Amino acid sequence: MARTVETIAISQEFTISRRELMLGKFDSIKGPFSMHYSAPYECGLSKAAVDSFASQVATHFGYRPGTSLTPIVEKMGGTIHIQNVLDFNRIPSGSIRVEGPARFEIFLAAHTGPARDRFTIAHELGHYVLHYLYARQNGAQIERLEAQRYGSGRVEWEANWFAAGFLMPTEQFAERYRALKGVIPLLADEFGVSVDAARIRAEFVGVR
Structure with missing residues (x-):
C-alpha cells in the first residue's frame, strides 16, 4: 500500500x-545567475x-x-x-x-x-x-x-x-523477455543497452 x-x-x-x-511555464529565477x-x-x-x-x-x-x-x-x-x-x-x-x-x-x-x-x-x-x-x-x-x-x-x-x-520499462521488458525466450543478448540489442544492463534488469523485473 x-x-x-x-x-x-x-x-x-x-x-x-x-x-x-x-507549455514553457517555469518558476522565474530572480537576479543574474552566479557561476556556481x-x-x-x-x-x-x-x-x-x-x-x-x-x-x-x-x-x-x-x-x-x-x-x-x-x-x-x-x-x-x-x-x-x-x-x-x-x-x-x-x-x-x-x-x-x-x-x-x-x-x-x-x-x-x-x-x-x-x-x-x-x-x-x-x-x-x-x-x-x-x-x-x-x-x-x-x-x-x-x-x-x-x-x-x-x-x-x-x-x-x-x-x-x-x-x-x-x-527498459518494466511491462515492455517483461513482455519482450518472454517473446525472446529470455535470450539476454537479443534483449540488449532490442532495448539498445549493454548485455550486463539487460541481465540486471531481468533480475530486477523478476523474469529471470
Missing part, C-alpha cells in the same frame, strides 16, 4: 512538471518509485525503447555534446550541466560506444528530473546544477535506477 501511495504522489507531482515542460553550480542531492525516493517515475517520463515524451534519445533530450530542452579527447579544457564526459528549467547540456566521451552512451544520457536525464526538477518542486533552492559521474553514492544509484526504468 505504501508503494502505491508513493507512486501516486510522484505521478501527481510530475503532472505539474510535465505541464510546465510542454550546485551538486545534486539524493531525492530519497525508493528504487521502485524512481523506476515507475522514469517510465512515466519516457511515456510522456513519446520514447519507444531502442530508439534515439536525441529527440527526447531536445523535447526536454537539452542538448548533447560529444567531447574531444584532445580538448583538455573540456567539461568531464558523462556529466550534465543544468542552467535552468528546460536548459541543460549533456556531455559524452568521443570514444564510448552506443549502448554506453545511451545509458549515460538516460542517467543524466535522471539527474535533471530527480535532482533538479523534482528537487525544486519540493522546495530546494537550486538555480544551476552540475552532476559528474563519479563515485557510487545514493545520488548515482538514483540516476542509474532512473536510466534503467526509462530505457
